[in-house]
Amino acid sequence: xxxxxxxxxxxxxxxxxxxxxxxxxxxEVTHWWTxxxxxxxxxxxxxxxxxxxxxxxxxxxxGSGGTARPIMISRITGGxxxxxxxxxxxxxxxxxxQAGLMRDLTDVATKGKWAEVVRPKSLLDSCxxxxxxxxxxxxIHSWQWLWLSNEAFEKAGVPLPKDWNExxxxxxxxxxxxxxxxxxxxxxxxxxxxxxxxxAAVGGTDAFLKVYKDKDATFAAGPExxxxxxxxxxxxxxxxxxxxxxxNQATNLVITGKAGGQIxxxxxxxxxxxxxxxxxxxxSCLPGLGLNEVIATGGDxxxxxxxxxxxxxxxxxxxAETLLDPKTQVAFNLKxxxxxxxxxxxxxxxxxxxxxxxxxxxxxxxxxxxDQLLSQDTQKQKEDLFAEFFAKPDLTxxxxxxxxAALVASAD
Amino acid sequence: MSKSERPNPLFRNLNAKIASIPMILTASxxxxxxxxxxxxxxFTNSKLLPRLNxxxxxxxxxxxxxxxxxxxxxxxxxxGAISLVFxxxxxxxxxxxxxxxxxxxxxxxxxxxxxxxxxxxVTGLVWQWxxxxxxxxxxxxxxxxxxxxxxDPLYNSSIVIYGISIAALWQGTGLIMCLMLAGLRxxxxxxxxxxxxxxxxxxxxxxxxxxxxxxxxxxxxxxxIASGIVKVYDLVVAQTSGxxxxxxxxxxxxVYDYMFFAQNLGQGFAASTxxxxxxxxxxxxxxxxxxxxKKRV
Numbered sequence: 001x002x003x004x005x006x007x008x009x010x011x012x013x014x015x016x017x018x019x020x021x022x023x024x025x026x027x028e029v030t031h032w033w034t035x036x037x038x039x040x041x042x043x044x045x046x047x048x049x050x051x052x053x054x055x056x057x058x059x060x061x062x063g064s065g066g067t068a069r070p071i072m073i074s075r076i077t078g079g080x081x082x083x084x085x086x087x088x089x090x091x092x093x094x095x096x097x098q099a100g101l102m103r104d105l106t107d108v109a110t111k112g113k114w115a116e117v118v119r120p121k122s123l124l125d126s127c128x129x130x131x132x133x134x135x136x137x138x139x140i141h142s143w144q145w146l147w148l149s150n151e152a153f154e155k156a157g158v159p160l161p162k163d164w165n166e167x168x169x170x171x172x173x174x175x176x177x178x179x180x181x182x183x184x185x186x187x188x189x190x191x192x193x194x195x196x197x198x199x200a201a202v203g204g205t206d207a208f209l210k211v212y213k214d215k216d217a218t219f220a221a222g223p224e225x226x227x228x229x230x231x232x233x234x235x236x237x238x239x240x241x242x243x244x245x246x247x248n249q250a251t252n253l254v255i256t257g258k259a260g261g262q263i264x265x266x267x268x269x270x271x272x273x274x275x276x277x278x279x280x281x282x283x284s285c286l287p288g289l290g291l292n293e294v295i296a297t298g299g300d301x302x303x304x305x306x307x308x309x310x311x312x313x314x315x316x317x318x319x320a321e322t323l324l325d326p327k328t329q330v331a332f333n334l335k336x337x338x339x340x341x342x343x344x345x346x347x348x349x350x351x352x353x354x355x356x357x358x359x360x361x362x363x364x365x366x367x368x369x370x371d372q373l374l375s376q377d378t379q380k381q382k383e384d385l386f387a388e389f390f391a392k393p394d395l396t397x398x399x400x401x402x403x404x405a406a407l408v409a410s411a412d
Numbered sequence: 413m414s415k416s417e418r419p420n421p422l423f424r425n426l427n428a429k430i431a432s433i434p435m436i437l438t439a440s441x442x443x444x445x446x447x448x449x450x451x452x453x454x455f456t457n458s459k460l461l462p463r464l465n466x467x468x469x470x471x472x473x474x475x476x477x478x479x480x481x482x483x484x485x486x487x488x489x490x491x492g493a494i495s496l497v498f499x500x501x502x503x504x505x506x507x508x509x510x511x512x513x514x515x516x517x518x519x520x521x522x523x524x525x526x527x528x529x530x531x532x533x534v535t536g537l538v539w540q541w542x543x544x545x546x547x548x549x550x551x552x553x554x555x556x557x558x559x560x561x562x563x564d565p566l567y568n569s570s571i572v573i574y575g576i577s578i579a580a581l582w583q584g585t586g587l588i589m590c591l592m593l594a595g596l597r598x599x600x601x602x603x604x605x606x607x608x609x610x611x612x613x614x615x616x617x618x619x620x621x622x623x624x625x626x627x628x629x630x631x632x633x634x635x636x637i638a639s640g641i642v643k644v645y646d647l648v649v650a651q652t653s654g655x656x657x658x659x660x661x662x663x664x665x666x667v668y669d670y671m672f673f674a675q676n677l678g679q680g681f682a683a684s685t686x687x688x689x690x691x692x693x694x695x696x697x698x699x700x701x702x703x704x705x706k707k708r709v
Contacts (some may be wrong), residue, residue: 070672095460185654380674391657
């Protein structure tokens with residue numbers, strides 16, 4: 001609440017300053033980082049930007065990306081653009097760029113040698129449309145993690161699984177001890193994301209790319225994907241007693257030992273940290289479900305709408321440089337629990353799980369994720385399908401795969 | 413008024429006509445214009461931004477092949493039937509009971525009408541907790557000793573829409589009761605006296621004399637309930653967000669999700685056009701029967 005009040009106060013002062021001559025240039029930045037850890041992380045950006053002599057006007061929009069994006073988009077299309085805005089890089093802002101509403105950052109990028117410092121390269125590729133760079137990636141978030149509660153497995157008397165298959169085998173023992181084997185919250189994106197992770201882990205990177213990148217519908221209807229659906233069927237059986245909605249409530253089941261594990265992105269780590277749990281001792285993590293140790297390079301990026309005001313345009317350039325500054329990158333990502341986008345920064349303070357992620361990144365085992373490969377429209381249809389699949393036991397595996405293949409055929 | 417020559421009807425009540433120009437403009441530009449624009453763009457493949465790239469009826473074919481839309485329609489029909497029948501029946505019964513010159517009528521009326529003061533969002537959250545198996549009714553009854561008692565409509569795909577209907581009835585019946593009560597109070601006391609003299613039992617008086625006389629009130633009520641049914645959205649969002657899975661989705665939520673989350677305006681427009689069409693199919697024959705033929709002054 002205090003944070004919101006601060007936002008309101010900042011916005012009010014910003015409005016007042018429009019009247020008089022402004023010494024520093026105000027730049028409004030919208031984003032959807034509103035939880036405790038996220039707000040602390042974004043404050044690092046604000047601090048660094050203010051230090052350049054400009055002024056960061058915080059425009060936090062509560063209620064996650066799904067709520068925030070329509071607001072941001074309608075402001076940009078409605079002719080009231082902010083100075084800069086967060087999106088997940090990939091295809092969310094694609095049409096805004098095509099409509100000429102976003103600013104081309106190629107000059108700034110060439111000057112800052114982004115092509116050399118940003119790692120992995122695919123991050124910058126997702127910011128590039130028709131050879132021009134339109135966004136600044138700020139962190140890497142990956143979906144492919146299985147978070148396990150050490151306490152739950154101890155209670156059930158089974159050893160901690162090393163991969164997904166062992167986890168499925170341990171499910172009956174967990175159930176017997178009154179523990180939900182797998183926590184999957186009721187929100188549609190969670191079940192859909194869990195399936196994507198299974199596809200990448202059980203099916204492998206190639207299968208994932210064949211389905212989501214090449215949109216090969218025949219392959220999606222084939223026996224290899226049938227294996228993935230079999231795994232998803234296991235997952236929904238293991239998850240059937242999860243009576244929670246939000247992802248962090250599901251994570252909380254794992255933290256308190258009421259659930260054995262959860263398939264969730266690395267942002268779940270923040271929850272474990274806030275609860276004072278120690279990686280390796282209280283909880284464990286399996287990147288790629290222990291089957292396919294690859295990290296997807298999704299994440300957040302900042303886009304800059306095209307502005308008429310010359311001062312503000314200049315401030316945009318300064319902000320773009322600040323976001324990629326090595327010091328800012330470290331300060332921000334440590335608080336956010338995500339991985340930095342530069343390979344040349346030092347992350348000694350990282351915990352066990354983050355180090356696992358960094359090691360995989362250093363090996364170069366990266367792959368693109370659905371945000372980069374699929375349109376929002378296709379993503380939504382996929383969410384609808386898997387929300388139904390996880391909630392409705394009478395939807396058979398075969399029927400679901402048939403519908404999935406049809407979806408892939410019409411995907412864009 | 414009793415002038416020999418009548419003034420031009422166009423200039424009659426000129427002040428009133430000038431005063432209503434803004435509203436006429438709003439209605440024609442925003443309502444009609446917006447509607448036409450939406451229908452027009454539903455034949456394009458607009459994604460995030462409206463684009464004039466016509467694809468014929470493709471959006472409609474896709475819409476009617478989407479399981480989620482079909483479930484939404486089915487849910488709307490069930491929800492509609494339940495709200496229509498039960499809010500009318502319960503509302504009328506409550507009003508008839510209150511009409512028996514009971515004591516503390518004001519108190520009861522306030523209690524029954526009170527839920528209507530809450531928004532659908534608040535109603536939805538309250539009932540989400542009441543129907544939650546771990547905190548709500550099921551938990552209380554189990555604590556009383558019936559340990560096998562199960563009542564978790566919001567977590568059961570096949571009955572979730574009934575769980576939502578319960579909340580809607582709780583919220584909306586009070587208003588219907590008030591409308592009905594106003595209608596009952598409008599019935600002349602002499603009618604009752606005459607019926608009593610003729611020895612007609614009370615329930616028959618209600619059924620065959622009072623209710624037919626209350627026709628205008630029923631029509632108003634019907635319109636209010638029906639518009640509430642078609643636009644149901646916030647209640648579902650607050651109670652289940654469409655879950656479990658997609659078992660409690662409704663058309664309005666489909667429109668919103670596809671326009672803004674899926675960034676597919678064309679699909680959202682097609683769905684909203686279908687919603688408009690369904691309203692038109694219901695309203696037009698009724699309006700024709702109601703207002704056609706005779707001129708109202």
